[in-house]
Amino acid sequence: MDYQTITLAVRDTVAVLTMNRPDVMNALNTQMRAEITHAVKAAQGEGARALVLTGAGRAFCSGQDLGDGATAARMDLERVLRDEYVPMLTAILDCPLPVIAAVNGAAAGAGANLALVADVILASEEAFFQQAFTRIGLIPDAGGTWFLPRHVGYQRAMGASLFADRITARQAVEWGMVYEAVPAADFDAHWRARAAQLAAGPTETYRLLKEAMRASFENRIDEQLALEGRLQGRLGQSRDFKEGIVAFLEKRPPQFEGR
Structure with a gap:
């Protein structure tokens, strides 16, 4: 355009x-x-x-x-x-x-x-x-x-x-x-x-962070804790999480790919 x-x-x-x-x-x-x-x-x-x-x-x-x-x-x-x-x-x-x-x-x-x-x-x-x-x-x-x-x-x-x-x-x-x-x-x-x-950061993490923060205004605490668990479970399977852990152990900056 x-x-x-x-x-x-x-x-x-x-x-x-x-x-x-x-x-x-x-x-x-x-x-x-x-x-x-x-x-x-x-x-x-x-x-x-x-x-x-x-x-x-x-x-x-x-x-x-x-x-x-x-x-x-x-x-x-x-x-x-x-x-x-x-x-x-x-x-x-x-x-x-x-x-x-x-x-x-x-x-x-x-x-x-x-x-x-x-x-x-x-x-x-x-x-x-x-x-x-x-x-x-x-x-x-x-x-x-x-x-x-x-x-x-x-x-x-x-x-x-x-x-x-x-x-x-x-x-x-x-x-x-x-x-x-x-x-x-x-x-x-x-x-x-x-x-x-x-x-340069973990793009999918940012997306789910936005989702969680916005939901917090309407959710009860139990609902928000459950949402955190679901979203964290998804991120725990991501490539960026794995890279973050390896980078931490190797004492170097992580190379996130946004996935």
């Missing part, structure tokens, strides 16, 4: 999906949502073992493109969320690869919640997160009402949504919304190194 609003580059088993509308702070329009959905799936067929979402220019993503006020005012928001956002978010959620959101700048509205869909968020210290929806008379969408309280708790999720305050990268780390905040000068090299680390 010839992408117009994003770029997708796969190098050394790391796929980097860059939202590429810097003139509008990578605001999401219909075409970008479709291209992100396609690219997330395409990356899995390109030999990638880790996926990074990031933005071009000074922003990660400023959310829904409201640049055309007349069009925005007439927009059928329920249809757009159902037919355009849900497929995009589902593609990321269903991605078997570990997904990093490398938040290089502003992440506002649906852009903030797009980051929350990733498995782990790394942020530049110049980045910020903002649930800007109430400023235009809306509630958080793109999964915001589900992900945000699970990341930061009810009070912080409500406060951030009601007041639409900017949450700095450092504050987001303190709240448990972001894993790391890195000085801007080091950020690009840092997230690339983190992505390379995951791409």
Whole structure:
């Protein structure tokens, strides 16, 4: 597919999906949502073992493109969320690869919640997160009402949504919304190194780790313990587990193959 609003580059088993509308702070329009959905799936067929979402220019993503006020005012928001956002978010959620959101700048509205869909968020210290929806008379969408309280708790999720305050990268780390905040000068090299680390890791282990972590929010403890047993039993038969044991005994780094 010839992408117009994003770029997708796969190098050394790391796929980097860059939202590429810097003139509008990578605001999401219909075409970008479709291209992100396609690219997330395409990356899995390109030999990638880790996926990074990031933005071009000074922003990660400023959310829904409201640049055309007349069009925005007439927009059928329920249809757009159902037919355009849900497929995009589902593609990321269903991605078997570990997904990093490398938040290089502003992440506002649906852009903030797009980051929350990733498995782990790394942020530049110049980045910020903002649930800007109430400023235009809306509630958080793109999964915001589900992900945000699970990341930061009810009070912080409500406060951030009601007041639409900017949450700095450092504050987001303190709240448990972001894993790391890195000085801007080091950020690009840092997230690339983190992505390379995951791409060299046990890919099937990461996939089942995602499954177990997500199930824990709904399972009783006995159900979760049983799930851990089933998944661990499968991994115990994997080539990567065997390699990990041999490498440990031989005191060398493991050479995982993702199987």
